[in-house]
Amino acid sequence: SKQINVALIGNPNTGKTSVFNALTGLNQKVGNYPGITVDKKEGICKLPRGLKAHILDLPGTYSLNASSLDESVVIELLLNKNDKDFPDVAVVVTDVENLKRNLLLYTQIKDLEIPTLLVINMADRMVKKGISLNIEHLEAQLHTKIAVVSTRKNEGINELKELITNYGVLNTTPCLNISTIDDAYFSNLKKAFPNQLLYKLWLVITQDVNFGKIQRKDFNDINDFKTKSTADLKRLQQKETIKRYQFINAVLKEGLTIDLSEATD
Ligand code: GDP
Ligand code: MG
Numbered sequence: 001s002k003q004i005n006v007a008l009i010g011n012p013n014t015g016k017t018s019v020f021n022a023l024t025g026l027n028q029k030v031g032n033y034p035g036i037t038v039d040k041k042e043g044i045c046k047l048p049r050g051l052k053a054h055i056l057d058l059p060g061t062y063s064l065n066a067s068s069l070d071e072s073v074v075i076e077l078l079l080n081k082n083d084k085d086f087p088d089v090a091v092v093v094t095d096v097e098n099l100k101r102n103l104l105l106y107t108q109i110k111d112l113e114i115p116t117l118l119v120i121n122m123a124d125r126m127v128k129k130g131i132s133l134n135i136e137h138l139e140a141q142l143h144t145k146i147a148v149v150s151t152r153k154n155e156g157i158n159e160l161k162e163l164i165t166n167y168g169v170l171n172t173t174p175c176l177n178i179s180t181i182d183d184a185y186f187s188n189l190k191k192a193f194p195n196q197l198l199y200k201l202w203l204v205i206t207q208d209v210n211f212g213k214i215q216r217k218d219f220n221d222i223n224d225f226k227t228k229s230t231a232d233l234k235r236l237q238q239k240e241t242i243k244r245y246q247f248i249n250a251v252l253k254e255g256l257t258i259d260l261s262e263a264t265d
Contacts, residue, residue, distance in 0.1 A: 006055045008056065029043070096123060099120065114172070181240050
């Protein structure tokens with residue numbers, strides 16, 4: 001039977017490799033992405049009901065506004081549905097102590113309308129830090145399922161496997177309607193590319209992605225839409241980031257509580 005393609009994505013130091021090790025055990029190999037020296041770690045995970053997943057441990061990335069070679073590996077995979085590693089489900093790994101910052105990337109991946117699960121890792125730190133989570137609220141507002149995990153204590157991994165097995169129930173509701181950052185510009189874009197996801201077009205316009213790896217024919221004439229000056233595009237990207245953090249702050253207001261009187265360090 002077909003393996004479920006899983007991509008582990010997250011900011012550096014959130015525990016992606018620890019989750020990767022917990023899922024794949026010794027069933028892993030390290031290679032390279034073609035033409036570049038970035039490590040490619042992949043492995044096989046046995047799931048409930050005899051299913052299997054192919055797990056890819058992607059390089060750490062802060063956002064899809066790529067700036068480094070490592071980060072461009074992530075964006076080029078997520079923009080290329082024909083890549084054999086294109087995920088059936090993206091698993092975004094976050095650190096419970098840095099949830100606000102870590103969720104920025106989550107909202108971007110969600111907006112590519114890829115089925116996405118959220119791992120909140122380092123759960124063993126919660127008591128010490130006086131952190132409590134309202135998982136039901138977070139799942140509803142972030143339109144996903146959440147695994148609360150401590151790779152350190154080997155907790156939550158079976159729950160994560162269960163969620164991966166059932167990735168078919170995930171919806172692809174986006175977090176941000178990208179057109180709200182410039183209605184006129186995006187409505188023209190929509191007219192020119194009626195069958196393309198606006199956020200995907202926005203990434204192709206603003207990021208210097210390697211067209212050799214994505215479907216160039218889908219983006220013919222995209223250069224016509226680079227009509228805005230670089231400064232204008234930068235300004236819109238900043239507006240996008242602000243809107244994403246507004247969304248995240250609103251979600252965390254009820255979703256995450258830090259009670260310092262409960263904290264012990
Ligand atoms: P990556 O950069 O996202 O691949 O993260 P790593 O898996 O390399 O982990 C980064 C650091 O966080 C390492 O020092 C890990 O030991 C630590 N770490 C990973 N998972 C946990 C966890 O569940 N609890 C705690 N306290 N630390 C963790
Ligand atoms: Mg790593």
